[in-house]
Amino acid sequence: MSINVQPPSGMRDFLPQEVKKRRYILNIIKDAYEKYGYLPIETPALERLEVIYGKTGAETDKLIFEILKRGEKLEDAIKNSEQLSEYGLRFDLTVPLARFYANNIGNLPGLFKRYQIGPVWRAERAQKGRYREFYQCDIDVIGSDSPFNEVEIILATMDAFYALGFEDFVININDRRILFQILKSLDIYLRDEVLISIDKLDKIGKKEVLKQLIEIIGEDKANKIMIVFDSVAKAKGSIDRINILENAITNLSGSDEVYDSTPYDQLRLIIDTIDAVGEKKNIIFNPYMVRGMTYYTGPIFEITIQDVSFSLAGGGRYDELIGVYNKYDVPACGISIGFERIYYLMCERAMFPKDIEKNEVFMTVFTKELMTDCLKIAKDLRGEGFNVFVYPDFNDKIGRQITSALKNNFKIALFYGEDEKKKNCISVKNLDLNKQDTIAMDLLVDYIKTQLKV
Template sequence: MRDFLPADKARRERVLSVIRERYRAHGFDEIETPVVEEYERLHAGIGGDNEKLSFAILRRGLDADAIRAAADDPAALSDLGLRYDLTVPLARFYASNRGQLPGVFRSVQIAPVWRAERPQKGRYRQFVQCDIDIIGDASGRAEAELLVASLDAVDALGLEGATVRINDRRLLDWMLGHLGFTTEERPQVLITIDKLDKIGPEGVAAELRERGVTATAVAAFEEFLRRPQTLEYHPYGERQIRKALPEGVPDELIAHLTGIGEAVAAARPVVAEHVEIPLVFDPFLVRGMGYYTGTIFELAHPSVGYSLGGGGRYDGMIGRFLKQDVPAVGFSLGFERLVDLVSADPDTEAQAIVLVHDADVPVGELVAHKAELVARGARVRLEQRTKNLKALLERAAADGYTHFASVRAGSDELEVKTLG
């Protein structure tokens, strides 16, 4: 968990304001949920490995004997916990407030979450998630809206060139069945396939053999990974998708992914009479969460080798609370990673001015000068002049101030100068 100095906090708020504004422009409405959820809900089997990282809250009123008696049963010790993501709270929120929401609900949730991560670079125990979700729409239109809005937000942050890797859990399941893996084996096979980028085809095949899954299926999968490939480039679409998969793929799954691409392309600008669809079909994209039921995606940018966000369709989750099926799909931007990539240039829409004043300037004059500049739309800080004026101005610049002016007793007009 981290502290943020003023300049860092201001930078984070600038990024958040851009994301909020773009998502609002695309018709998503912001909600807020409590940081605490019931322990049983957080451990209902819908949060994957994140459930193991949740912070539990000790039940109130337990005496020492009660704590000793329940020492081996976390559920008996805790009835609440800090949320580890925003999807579980959203599912509970929708189930609780469905009667007051539109039939198709487009939500934005931007808030901190907590996970008991092992401290290391890039892993935080408290971090911000930026989620958009569409509940109540089972068509590919929902996926297209999420992707268009998220790509728009990333573009607005100055990170042009982002792409989205896309796949479908139903395609993965079909492919594993086609290759000969049994239904019971598929969850552990997916865990191994998810490591393909890290350990390569040989490593995947070796780990599958170690797991003791169907040998003929492993051999078929290995042969598929090593099949001859042409270097011919195909943009996102039916041809690219079919080329990346075994023969016999169900047409309706191909049509679903192709339709999403066509919808995203319709929203992208035309450059030199050509629209580059920022989607890449990846037949081995898995996404670790077990609740995904259909389309899955991850956001990539050429400047980094890791994902900047992702999501997918989770049609089965909300039904656990409502006892009826409700289609849902979501996308989460990796805010902490995005902040590190976005330019640190201060907001240029308004001046940020430091008024450096002598010690004998009357307070009334100081606040009058400050109020006049604030009324013009400037951001203003008062600083008493020190012997080391250079250090004072350098600190102000580090805090995001762009201009300064000297104030002496009786000054009528201020000369505002640029810092640096």
């Protein structure tokens, strides 16, 4: 017998203690989203390939797990050298949302705030901290172009982060339209290459980026771009940075017909409102940020933590994605929390409540004859809200049963033998403290409550 019993590469089994910690995080995120009026939806794990490939283009092509056709369809496909698959596993929750909105438009309000939490699958090379099956937690608003949507999306996410215990995070915000204005002002059309370079400004430094830009667009335009970004360096605070950048861009040659104040006004409004409503000023304007997904059309944001190399959440406005699936464009924006990275960080920083991995009451059993009594006691305790594990193997020695209680991570063990039955009492052991008491049966509930808190 030599079946490989490990999960598929890049995927994971979770033990009970791990599931508890994961659920703790998921519940906090879910609560924060629900407090803001985002409503839950669910979509299938599988999508038609035409849906998956609808807009996302080359950057995700290679990441899709495709489902093999079956039966006659497969035979035909092989015979005729056609596609071997028609469905794929979803690689994010944004494309399914756009498809969902188009499919259910008759039953949905024009302005729709939804959240979705669930696994997505990407056939990436598995490596430390990068998985092929992982959870995302998304909120999105469809049907409104108001920048107050961005405000609430950011506030809701901040609330989730605070509730999880993070204080040291920063929200980076930019607007794709500002980047587009810079490029347009300089008659640059090779947008993607130039944007990829600009995105590296705070990673590989000015000198290296300038070198790259010169290669792509020549010295003159490269220098002009650097002057624009240089101007921001002197600024104090985000609003000042936006003002200076706006000014620098209006001064770019030939920029008059390109310049539009909307993105600057919206960024100022978003930042000012968050500062007015939120409790901490941790939102900063980052003019270099581009973000990968090609579908963003306006404000973009990313949540980062000092000394952590990956971002914990990211999103933005994508006013042209719904139109790919729908008859016409519908404005939309959203954010996606990278759940696995938060889980990783919280484990590393030990940010979970005490006893989160512990289970409650473990009932040992002395004889087959006492089993029904034990089950009745367990039933009463369950009625009081406790989780109770009854040990089923009445012939096993108590030592072995307690080993099982410890391995199953229980905090309290009960002992009910003939002696206890005669005296209508029960023995209770706090397994953490290795401390045992015998108490009257009618005091059991209160006693357990106290012990669970110790």
